Amino acid sequence: MKTSLFLIIVLISGAFAGFIHGTSNLVLVEPYLDEAINIENQNLFASGEEEDTLEFWVEYEGYREWQKGGQILAGVILGTSLGALFGIVFALSRNSLPGNNDVKKALVLAGIMWLTIYFIPFLKYPANPPTVGDADTVVLRGILYLSFIAISGFAAVGFYKLSKAFEGKKKIISLFGYVALVSIVFFAMPENPDENTAPANLVEGFRIMSVLGVSTFWIAIGLVLGLLWTRFNPNREVPSFN
């Protein structure tokens, strides 16, 4: 394998998919973030911590524009990060993935990773908009979320390895094993400790758009990496002279 070509393909795929994710969020998620932050502002006015003045809103709008630009930058950083993981797993599992071309293989893997390290953890610890969340519990919530992602991800890899020990239809035993383990962990792990007092329609709408945005990323990374792998093929045969 050509190391530099492999790294370039993986990093470009991740950064581009992350850019798409960040840009999509400007349309999908930002209206809900603005609504949630406005609730926070009203709470600040009610408590007397801030005054509802023109000066406040000018400063606020400038600040929010900066954060919205950060959404795209953070999308590129997160995309490059998750793309790096995706690239490792794709390169190691490519020969075992179903599909008759690299785009199909990459999309299948993207679907598996979306399910195991995003959507299943999301069902346990769903995304929340601003106004939800106690700053005193943020470290605990971070540890819980990351732990569930790690358990689900490593369980998927472990049961995939185990499936190789079985023949034919017996391989489905590994799938049941994964489902059983993750189900136990799902119900055994503590709930999010914070009380959710935000309007239900705001929280539900935000969560749906959050899932759509992240799903956009996983579709994009599968497509872009698959296409770049097909075009440049870092696995191609290397001439050797004896």
Added chain:
Amino acid sequence: MSQSRQINVSKTGVPTIAIIALAIIFAAGLFVVGFDQGHIFSIAFGEQAFEDLYIHELTHDMRHAAGFPCH
């Protein structure tokens, strides 16, 4: 008399150095966007970084949108 022969060798193994580099990028990027609460800038700016939270604020919207606990 020596002869030179070309043989096509299929090297499909994933280089360890590439896996290490990508693993570092994965961990660093995930920390920056998902979990930093002033830790990175505290290396240069000390305790003040935990008050300013520049990276936290810059990544704030994506942190919420991607499902990470933010505040």
